[in-house]
Each structure stands twice: as structure tokens, then as C-alpha cells.
Amino acid sequence: MTIITPLQPTARTQLRREKERAGTDREALHDILLDGMFCHLGVVLDGAPLVLPTAYGVDLGAGPDGTLYLHGSVAARSVVAAPEQTVCVTVTHADGLVLARSAFHHSVNYRSAVIFGVPRLVTDPEEKQHGLNRIVDHLVPGRSNAVRGPNRKELAKTSVLALPLTEASVKSRAGAANDDEEDLELPYWTGVIPLRVVADHPITNDDCDLLIPAHIRTRASQLGAPA
Amino acid sequence: MTIITPLQPTARTQLRREKERAGTDREALHDILLDGMFCHLGVVLDGAPLVLPTAYGVDLGAGPDGTLYLHGSVAARSVVAAPEQTVCVTVTHADGLVLARSAFHHSVNYRSAVIFGVPRLVTDPEEKQHGLNRIVDHLVPGRSNAVRGPNRKELAKTSVLALPLTEASVKSRAGAANDDEEDLELPYWTGVIPLRVVADHPITNDDCDLLIPAHIRTRASQLGAPA
Numbered sequence: 001m002t003i004i005t006p007l008q009p010t011a012r013t014q015l016r017r018e019k020e021r022a023g024t025d026r027e028a029l030h031d032i033l034l035d036g037m038f039c040h041l042g043v044v045l046d047g048a049p050l051v052l053p054t055a056y057g058v059d060l061g062a063g064p065d066g067t068l069y070l071h072g073s074v075a076a077r078s079v080v081a082a083p084e085q086t087v088c089v090t091v092t093h094a095d096g097l098v099l100a101r102s103a104f105h106h107s108v109n110y111r112s113a114v115i116f117g118v119p120r121l122v123t124d125p126e127e128k129q130h131g132l133n134r135i136v137d138h139l140v141p142g143r144s145n146a147v148r149g150p151n152r153k154e155l156a157k158t159s160v161l162a163l164p165l166t167e168a169s170v171k172s173r174a175g176a177a178n179d180d181e182e183d184l185e186l187p188y189w190t191g192v193i194p195l196r197v198v199a200d201h202p203i204t205n206d207d208c209d210l211l212i213p214a215h216i217r218t219r220a221s222q223l224g225a226p227a
Numbered sequence: 228m229t230i231i232t233p234l235q236p237t238a239r240t241q242l243r244r245e246k247e248r249a250g251t252d253r254e255a256l257h258d259i260l261l262d263g264m265f266c267h268l269g270v271v272l273d274g275a276p277l278v279l280p281t282a283y284g285v286d287l288g289a290g291p292d293g294t295l296y297l298h299g300s301v302a303a304r305s306v307v308a309a310p311e312q313t314v315c316v317t318v319t320h321a322d323g324l325v326l327a328r329s330a331f332h333h334s335v336n337y338r339s340a341v342i343f344g345v346p347r348l349v350t351d352p353e354e355k356q357h358g359l360n361r362i363v364d365h366l367v368p369g370r371s372n373a374v375r376g377p378n379r380k381e382l383a384k385t386s387v388l389a390l391p392l393t394e395a396s397v398k399s400r401a402g403a404a405n406d407d408e409e410d411l412e413l414p415y416w417t418g419v420i421p422l423r424v425v426a427d428h429p430i431t432n433d434d435c436d437l438l439i440p441a442h443i444r445t446r447a448s449q450l451g452a453p454a
Contacts (some may be wrong), residue, residue: 037422038335040317042269049313051317086276090279094424102376102377103371103374103375103377139324140420147328177432188373189439190435197321197424202418210416
């Protein structure tokens with residue numbers, strides 16, 4: 001069972017502007033994380049920020065607030081630097097282009113989660129395997145049961161980081177454009193172009209003569225792929 | 228005319244691992260930027276990274292290497308901090324989930340561009356207007372000609388940042404999963420679930436009785452929306 005506790009805003013997760021766009025409950029955070037496939041990991045290297053896209057996994061039952069798992073090569077600069085510093089992980093869904101009558105009120109419909117914390121380098125072999133399973137199963141549920149698991153050599157090449165879902169903020173915008181009262185009669189079209197990420201039909205490797213299994217078909221279909 | 232010059236890698240844009248995934252020509256950078264709609268902007272605030280999604284615009288003819296334009300409220304922490312420090316702007320396209328026979332060789336097909344630099348706060352009113360037009364036209368080409376432009380009050384509320392496209396790296400992966408030779412006979416399905424961002428049919432605001440104009444229909448259709 002997952003216990004839902006309120007987000008505890010710190011100075012940097014307390015939104016200063018547009019407070020109506022802030023969601024302060026854990027469920028909004030979880031929805032954004034579970035809906036997303038990739039995050040952007042920010043670290044500081046030699047005083048400058050480095051922002052890289054990467055996959056992630058989530059275990060809402062690990063630790064008091066749940067845990068986000070990241071992985072990477074043991075040689076990756078971002079992964080080497082991360083366990084000793086505060087990192088920022090951002091997950092963003094772009095839901096639509098908001099086209100107002102005025103340039104100023106153009107906007108984007110989106111949902112985003114920003115998580116801060118000092119990640120822990122996972123050293124326990126069982127948790128490391130668990131974290132990797134969460135990452136692969138986040139992309140395709142059930143996948144970790146339908147592959148050859150990592151051997152000792154592969155595990156040694158891979159770092160897994162655990163980031164508690166404690167310090168986080170969520171922000172979103174939805175709905176139509178909001179023009180100023182005095183602009184409502186202007187002869188400019190206003191509306192929204194909805195956006196979403198979709199899958200196409202899975203492509204079997206040339207060197208594989210197996211039928212597409214149920215867990216792959218389910219995931220592709222959930223992402224909007226034609227059957 | 229845009230002059231194409233080779234990317235000039237610095238220590239932080241020189242890729243250390245998986246060099247075969249690095250694209251070193253400017254055209255690859257431009258393609259990724261022109262194809263993308265949003266970026267993730269990384270800044271350092273109080274010693275910690277902050278990564279936020281935002282829109283951007285591009286003018287390949289501005290400056291020796293082209294210019295990326297960002298904008299935001301004059302009150303936004305990231306925008307206030309950015310002109311005094313090196314920032315990182317990352318644009319990512321997720322093109323597919325790569326499902327190998329082994330967990331270790333699971334991967335993602337993607338194209339990403341990472342740009343470093345100290346952004347310049349745009350103060351010239353003409354360039355400020357130009358930067359804002361590039362941003363709105365990046366999302367929907369032609370849009371800046373079909374809206375009420377910003378008035379003096381709106382311009383005063385908005386900061387525009389210009390980042391030269393000088394220090395950048397691009398990285399991508401495409402194609403099938405690459406399993407180890409000894410795994411090829413394993414009874415696990417392997418292939419790719421292709422991913423893409425699509426638009427749905429534009430939604431006209433309730434308070435607007437105009438027909439959907441050509442520039443909106445063109446953009447939605449280019450993004451895969453049904454006619």
C-alpha cells in the first residue's frame with residue numbers, strides 16, 4: 001500500500017509565480033511520473049549545469065516518500081557526479097500549443113514535475129537489480145520478466161541511483177487561451193493544438209522470428225499504436 | 228544564407244563515451260532544433276541545478292553560429308539568473324523504445340542537442356520583438372503575423388535571452404537493438420516500439436467564431452493531425 005503524504009515545499013520547490021498552476025499533492029506528482037517515459041537530469045559539473053535526457057523508474061513503496069531510480073554507465077560524467085551533489089530531475093508532458101489572440105498570451109498546456117535531492121548510489125545487489133527492473137518495466141510493464149537479466153559483468157558496468165521523492169513540485173496548465181477582455185473582438189483565431197506522444201506498430205528485429213508478445217502489444221496499444 | 232561551420236567541441240561538449248553516437252556537424256544540430264518544440268533549460272541557483280521546460284526560437288542567421296532565443300517573465304528565477312552564468316539548453320526527441328533480448332542492451336532511439344553558453348539579455352527593442360517572433364513562429368510558423376503583437380507593458384514584463392549556437396554537441400541513436408552474439412538464440416522477442424509526438428485536430432476557443440486559418444491547419448497537419 002502506498003501512503004500519500006503532502007509534498008513539503010522548500011524555498012526552491014515553492015513556486016513564486018502563477019501559484020494557481022502548482023499542484024501540491026503527491027497524487028499529481030505520481031501521475032506525472034507514471035505517465036512519463038523520460039526525464040531530464042540536471043547536475044552541476046565544473047560550476048556549469050549539464051542537462052541530459054535519460055530513462056527512469058519509480059517505486060512508490062520504497063522509502064517514506066517513494067523512490068525514483070536512474071541508471072547509467074559507471075563512466076558517465078553525470079552519473080559519477082550525481083551521488084555527491086543535489087541534482088534536479090524534471091519530467092515534462094507537453095499537452096498542447098495554446099494560441100491566443102495576443103502574442104503575449106500564447107502558452108503551452110503541460111504537466112511537469114521537478115524533483116530535487118542528493119541521489120544515493122545503490123550498492124546492494126538486490127536493490128540494484130530491483131532499480132533496473134523498475135526502469136525497464138517503467139518503459140514497458142512486464143518487460144523485466146521477458147528478457148535475459150543482467151550478469152555480473154553488466155551489473156559492474158552500470159550505476160543505479162536512488163532519489164527520494166521528498167522535495168518536489170508539480171506545475172501544469174490546461175485548457176483554452178486566456179486573452180485580455182479588450183482583445184476578445186480582435187479578428188484573430190484562437191484555440192489549442194493538442195499534442196501527445198504516440199507509438200507506432202512495434203517493429204520486430206530482422207533476426208527475430210518470434211511473434212510480438214502480449215506485453216509489447218499492450219504497451220504499444222496503450223500508447224496509441226494501431227493494433 | 229546560412230554558413231555551415233563545424234561544431235567546435237570544448238571539454239564539456241566532447242563526448243567521452245559512445246562516440247559513434249555523436250554528430251559533429253552543424254546541420255545535425257539545426258535539424259534537432261528545428262524539429263523540436265520545447266527545450267529544458269538548466270541553470271545553477273544557490274549551488275543546485277534547476278531544470279525547467281520552456282519554448283524556444285531559433286535564428287540561424289543571427290551571429291556567426293546562429294542564435295537560440297528564450298523568453299520568460301522578468302520575475303522568473305531561471306530567467307533572472309541566466310544572463311550572468313553559463314546555462315545548458317537541451318532539446319530531446321524520443322524516437323523509440325529499443326527492446327533487446329538482454330535487459331542490459333535495452334535502449335532508446337533518440338536525437339538530442341546540448342548547448343552551453345552565457346546568454347545575453349536582449350535589450351534592443353527591435354531584437355526583443357524579433358526574438359519573441361522567432362519563438363512564436365517556431366511553435367507555429369506564420370503565427371507572429373496573425374496575432375496582436377506585444378504592447379509596451381507586455382514587453383516590459385518579458386525578458387528575452389539570446390544564446391549563441393557556438394558550444395554544442397549532438398547525440399543520437401537509431402535502429403534495431405544490438406544484442407550480444409551469444410544471446411541471439413534466446414527465446415525473447417526483440418524489436419523497437421517507435422514513438423513520435425503528434426497533434427490532434429485544433430480546438431477553436433468557445434468564444435471564437437472564426438474558421439481555423441491556414442497556418443494553424445498547416446502546422447497541425449505537419450504534426451500528424453487528421454485533416
